[in-house]
Amino acid sequence: MEHFDFIEMKVPAKAEYVGVIRLSISGIASRMGFSYDAIEDLKVAISEAATNVVAHAYESNGSGELNIGFGVYDNRLEIMVSDQGESFRFDEIKNRIGPVSAKEEVKPISQMREGGFGLFLINALMDKVEINNEYGVIVLMTKYLDETEVELSDQIQTK
Numbered sequence: 001m002e003h004f005d006f007i008e009m010k011v012p013a014k015a016e017y018v019g020v021i022r023l024s025i026s027g028i029a030s031r032m033g034f035s036y037d038a039i040e041d042l043k044v045a046i047s048e049a050a051t052n053v054v055a056h057a058y059e060s061n062g063s064g065e066l067n068i069g070f071g072v073y074d075n076r077l078e079i080m081v082s083d084q085g086e087s088f089r090f091d092e093i094k095n096r097i098g099p100v101s102a103k104e105e106v107k108p109i110s111q112m113r114e115g116g117f118g119l120f121l122i123n124a125l126m127d128k129v130e131i132n133n134e135y136g137v138i139v140l141m142t143k144y145l146d147e148t149e150v151e152l153s154d155q156i157q158t159k
Contacts, residue, residue: 041125048118049081084136
């Protein structure tokens with residue numbers, strides 16, 4: 001098994017904690033040796049995923065937690081953003097929220113439905129994106145230190 005360090009955070013699913021998450025990923029990515037541009041990409045992607053939890057995961061009961069895990073490997077950073085809120089059928093809402101893949105027809109931002117641009121950004125900025133929504137939602141994002149290790153896939157994978 002490949003060795004990695006795991007860092008875990010649990011914060012209230014509130015907008016005021018998204019900045020704390022951004023600072024955390026900035027420090028971790030900087031320590032790993034990511035470029036300034038890659039760090040900015042990571043901050044935007046994790047902000048989008050966290051903001052989605054804040055805005056949508058706990059609508060029915062009004063409060064909950066946002067879990068963030070960082071898998072620190074020699075060649076990559078894996079980020080897991082999860083909640084235990086209401087799950088969604090990704091395949092069903094994918095068509096409703098806008099493009100998430102470079103192969104899909106890109107609409108002007110003004111024509112995108114709420115949430116579509118966030119998923120599009122996450123997919124565009126990260127090297128690999130997987131979503132599991134069996135209970136709550138888990139977004140697993142991967143960013144490689146060396147771009148030559150990027151998998152040849154532009155699809156968000158769902159489980």
